[in-house]
Structures are given as structure tokens and as C-alpha cells.
Amino acid sequence: MKTPLADRIRPKTLDEVVGQKHLIGEGKILRNIIENDEVPNMIFYGPSGVGKTTIANIIAQKTGKTLHRLNATTASVADIKNIVSTLDSFLAMDGVLLYLDEIQHFNKKQQQSLLEFMENGKITLIASTTENPYFYVYNAVLSRSVVFEFKQIEPSEIEKALERAVEELKESDYKGFDVTVDKDAIRHMAHVSNGDVRKALNSLEVAFIATPPNKDKKIHISLDTAVQATQKKAMRYDRDGDSHYDILSAFQKSIRGSDPDAAVHYLARLVSAGDLPSICRRLLVISAEDIGLAYPQAISVVKACVDSALQLGFPEARIPLAEAVILLATAPKSNSAIMAIDSALSDIESMDTGDIPEHLKDSHYGGAKKLGHGTEYKYPHSYENHYVKQQYLPNNIRDTKYYDFGDNKTEQSAKVYWDRIKKGN
Template sequence: MNNKPLAERIRPEKLEDVFGQEHILGRGRILNRILKSGRITNMIFYGPPGVGKTTVANIIANMTNKRFYKLNATNASVKDVKNIIDELDTLFSVDGVLLYLDEIQNFNKKQQQSLLEFIETGKITLIASTTENPYHYIYKAILSRSTIFEFKLLNKSNIIDGLKRAIKIVESELKDKNIKIDEEALEYIANVSNGDLRKALNALEIAIFSTNLDERGIIHIDLNTAYDCTQKKILNFDKFGDNYYDILSAFQKSIRGSDPDAAIHYLARLIKAGDLISICRRLLVTASEDIGLAYPNAISIVKACVDTALQVGLPEARIPLAEATLLLSTAPKSNSVIKAIDAALYDIETKDIGDIPAYLKDAHYFGASKLGRGIGYKYPHDYDNNYIKQQYLPDNIKDVKYYIPGKNKLEEKIKSYINRLKGSEL
């Protein structure tokens, strides 16, 4: 019996046998075309674990005449790179070197720079893989000399195909034993693997070798066996990784898009990760950024929900957080607040805004009047409707409009009130 993990034993050796990634490996797609041209360039494979990055790198290695080296940046050092460089001009590497560097994000800038000279001369062709966003973690000079390919999570169908192929391989190894897996068990393993074929294969392998033969001499894997052999579903969530920001972004955008179901879904992901602080912060920001003056009380209610959540902690915190999420998702929307403040900040950073009108400056000190401070200021409460027309902005930007009321019930009332007060359009 082969002692290699099942995931290694079923690893495809041909491009056509790779599961998923049709967007780059399918017929006529970019990576497929590059590989079939025979001109292998520097590449960076970016995507979650268990989706085929290493498999494709191995297939590429078998397609070239280059000497193949494989390093994992988690435990490799500059010395390991130097040992490869020392062989570049030997008979062993007459056609150059293909280096597969797994988890390149774990190499610091100096370690990545040690490869740069040889990548530029073509003596080393680099294929690097990473689970983190390469634009955040990989040295820009290497990025500029490489083509980035994003590998995506496998879908359920891909996972099931991989599991069925694995079963055939194990049956051929066991020879006189058959494996029967119920369809619901197969689907369950595929569902909880979260797009990671390696994880699904590990669960299948445990199921096969922990299940006794039934009275017919068959290894029968039912749903209960699948439950026992799979770990609790682990979501792709790393608080310091790219996926962390993706989920937070999707959470706020779902609220902004008035989709309560999607918003609750992403909230559930964040709750599963136990990230209370990020949830609370995003809810408070969203209350002002996306709801704002369309429903000004929203921020008060959200603040109460957030305070409650932080006080009671998880798992109970999920309830007030869900309340806040659903409130914001179903509330009227307005971005007039963020547009106003961002426009004002932009002017401050980019324009000569000029001085504050003298009559608006502080006049509560001896000698202020001699400097012209406060002279000519009209106190609005001395006039009808507590309003009197006067200039408040500096001369250089006196006619600018920062606040544009949103098209919602409350801000339409605000607009109407201001127009009546000023006798002009807002």
C-alpha cells in the first residue's frame, strides 16, 4: 500500500486532468496558451490552499528541460537560494533552472532580491505561489518581471470529481476491496471542504481507512461516517490576510446595496472568525457613510447594539450585531455626509482656500476689535427664523457647495427647509 497522502497520490500529471481553474487553464485561456507554446516565463500563482497551484507548477516542471528545484519559503533560507545559484553554470543546469518557490510571501525583501539578478538574466525561471495578495507581499521588481495568475476556490462539482477519481485510485490499490460512498456523504465532504480539494481528500482518506468492511466485503461510507471524518468547516479567514478585507468589504457593500440576506451572510462569516472589533467598527462607519442623514437615528441605534455586543460577548453578541446589520440594510441610504466632508478635505489639500472672514474670528479677548475681529458679525438669533444671510466661507471659495441633499424623504425635507429659509436653491 502506498504510504503517500491521498492528495499526493492523485495529483494530476497532465494539464487536462487538473480540476477547476478553467478561467486560466481551459482551452484557449492564457496560462494554457503559454504552456503549450513551450516558452515558460516567470509566474506567480496566487490563491487559497488546495486549489492546484503546486500541481500546475509540477506539470510545468515536467514540460521543460530545465533543472527543477523546489523550495518552501516557510523554512528555506538565503543559503538554499545560494546553493541553487552555485549550480547555474554547471553541466547540470545547461538549460537553466526552474525554481518553484512555495509560500513566497514568507521571504523577506532581501531574500527575494537575492533572486532578482538571475531572473533578469533568464538563468532562473521563477514560479512562485502564495496564498496572500502578491501586490501586498512580493517585491515590486519581481512582480514587474512576472505574470500573476489567480487560482480560485474549487466549486462543489470540481471537488466531487476529485473525490471520485481518488476512490478509483484507492480501489485499484486495494485490489480486492470495493468502496461505496453515498451521494449525500460525497456532497457533504465537498460542501465542508470550502473549495479546498486537499482538505476533502484528507477527509475521504480517513473515512476509507477507518471504516470496516460490511457483510458484503464493501467499504461503505455513509453520511454519519462523513460527519465523523470531517473537521468543523474552516472558512478562509486570516485577520492579517487579504481575505479578511474581502469579507469586510463584502459586508459593507451588501448593507449599502440594501441586501439584508447577503449582509447577514457576511456578518455570519465574521462572527465565525470571532472578530467583534472589526464588525463593530464597520457597522458604526456604515451608519454614517451609507445611511447618514437619510436616517440620522441609525447611528444611535447601532451604537447601542455595538455597546451591547461588546458587553455581552460572543455567542450572544451575534443578536445585537444582527439587529444592527438588518437595520442598516433595510434603512434608506444617503452618502451626502461622506461626499460633503471628503469634498471639503480635498479643497483644503489642493486649493488656496484663503482666510476666515474677520467677523467670524474669535473676538473674546482684549484688543480683538483693534484687529477687526468680530466686527460686523450678524447674530442669527436676532433675526426672523433665526437666520440672516451672510458669508461664512473664505472669499476664495465663497460659492462652493459641499452638502448636496440626498434623494430620500428626510433630506428632501432638509432641502425644502433650507430653500424656504434662504429663498434660493440648495
């Protein structure tokens, strides 16, 4: 039986692993742990197909420990006892590394059966889970382990794995054949895999199986072949190309224009392309740029939705993302904040705005009074309504106005309040 492509090209070193640079990049914590050969009990938390098993294999090779694999969906306490029986034998001279996949399916008794051996160091546990370990792993195991969160793989990184897989197929299964794979096909498989390298590699393998060589020994994997292999519609979408920015532009303009139907449509395009990072970033920008002070709580709600989406991954991520989009599209709008900061930045870049007024300078050090720093400052909280009129802008721009209250209910309420307070000063 032929070994699956994903296993055949499984990385042997950390440098070959795609993604997870926040953990295994140069100088990052997990890489340092592995290279120092002092591996603690660990829990790898993240979606499927992002390198958890691969890195566990690399750790086993690096440490020289005997690697045992168990899947908690089918394993039992008896399986753990069988592993324990090998301890102190010739087969486990350097200890055992137990890779326990889907640990959330072990009950409390099963998880506790590992504790004694985790504590004496005879078993080094690397448990993996797609669920939040703080909810599904018992405290006794959790407190003896270091949790590492694995992220979805960026499509650009998945493309690298697919290109490496194509080279592997050329050198093995299709040696002597003229093999070509369209860039669009690689890009499509990377984008529709939702950050799962294994899924993308499986799609590539299916594409090759479904494409027999012609009489001239040529094999060509086209975009159409990739679409059939993934069973997902191809979108005109290139993260570094015009279509990417066109969709994002239409997405933001639809929200800004308060059209929830169009906004959800363009969200669906982005979701179909698997572009979670761009969606999340753009929603946070829109919260501040287009809704702004008209509904200042929006950014907090959107941040919660974004965090949920990043933790859930697709397909479930579409739900909090839709919630955020509809909230923003139907919220009152104000661009007063971005207009104010951009106007201030323009002055700083184009003119001499002058020095900070003396009474506003730091006075919390010896000698400040001799320099006249802070001596004439009026503390607003000492005055009625916590306000007193004094100059805050530098002399060169003392009468400049950057912020204009928006015409929405929230900002107009603030305007009425401050007009009343400042009228008597």
C-alpha cells in the first residue's frame, strides 16, 4: 500500500516545517527547547494539519527517545500500561516520548494514569488537541505541561509545501514524465485548504491520480483539475494581486455604505477563499475608521468576534465574522477620528509645529521649576466640572482645530456637554 503523499514529504527538520514561525522561528521558545534537548511535557493546541505531529516526530528524532503514538479516540488505559511496560528496558533506554493525539477524548482516569510517569520523567508527554486544553485537559496534567498554540498555516506557506510535494512526485512516482502544475492550481489548493497542509497535499495527490499521462508521457495539472480535486469553486482571488484588494475594497465600502447584504456577500467571497487574517484585520480597521466615535463600543465587540473566529477557524469562524460585519454595516458611522489624526500628522510632516508649552512639560524632577517647567499648569480636577481653560497646543498652532464632532447621536451629545461646560470659561 502506497504511503500517503503527506507522510512521504513530512519535514525531517524544523527548517523544513512550514508555518508556526512564532514557535519554531529563530530564537523562538519551542525551537530553543528542542535544540537544547530539554523537552518538557507539552500540549500542542491548534487546528488539524498545521504541523503538530510533524514537530513531535522531529522532537523524538532529536532527543533519541522511543516514540509511541496513541490516539485518544481509540486508546485505553491498557495501551498506556503496555507503553509503561517498556520503561527501563533496552527498548526505552533514553525514556519514552508519548505522542497522544486528541487528548480531549481521554477521561479523567485515563489522563491521571500518565501522571506518575510524567513526574519521574520516564514518559515525556506531547499531547495534541484541536480543542481549548484549558477546557478539556484536567488540571493535574495541564499544570505539569507547557501549552503551545499552533496557528492556521498561511496560504503562501502551504504553496511552498505543495511545490515541494510536486518535486517529490516528479522524482518518485513520475520520474521520466514531463510534469507541469499551473501556478493557479497550486494557489487554489492552498487557499481552499483553510490552513490545513495535509488537506492541501491530499488534494494534490488526488489531482495527480485523476490525471493520467498522455501518449507523450506528459502530465498537466490545471486549475480545472485542482477545482475538481478539491470540490470547491475556483475564485478569481490572489492575495498579492488586484482581485484580493478589489474584494477587500468592496467589502469595506459596503460596510461604510451601510449595506449589510453587500457586506455579507463580500465576506462570503473572503471566507470561500479562506482568507481569515485579511478579514479580521479589515474588520478592526473599519471599526475605528468608519464607525469610530459614532458607536465607540463597536471595536470591542468586533475584537471579541475576531478573537473567536481566530480560535475557531473555518468553517465555524464564519459565524462570529458575519455577526461583526452585520453589526458594523448597520451601526451609525463617523470618520471624525481618522480625519483628526490624519490632519495632525499632515501638520507634523509639513510644518514646524513648535515646542511644547512650558506649563505642560514634565515637572517631576529636581530643577524643573528653575526651568519654568510645569509651574503655571492648572490641574483641571481642581476646578468646577473638572475643566479649566488653558493652552495645550504649541504656540505655532495654538488655534488649530483638528477634531470636529460628528453629526451622530454619541458625538453630538458630547458636543452639547462640552459647549455647556466651556461656555462659562
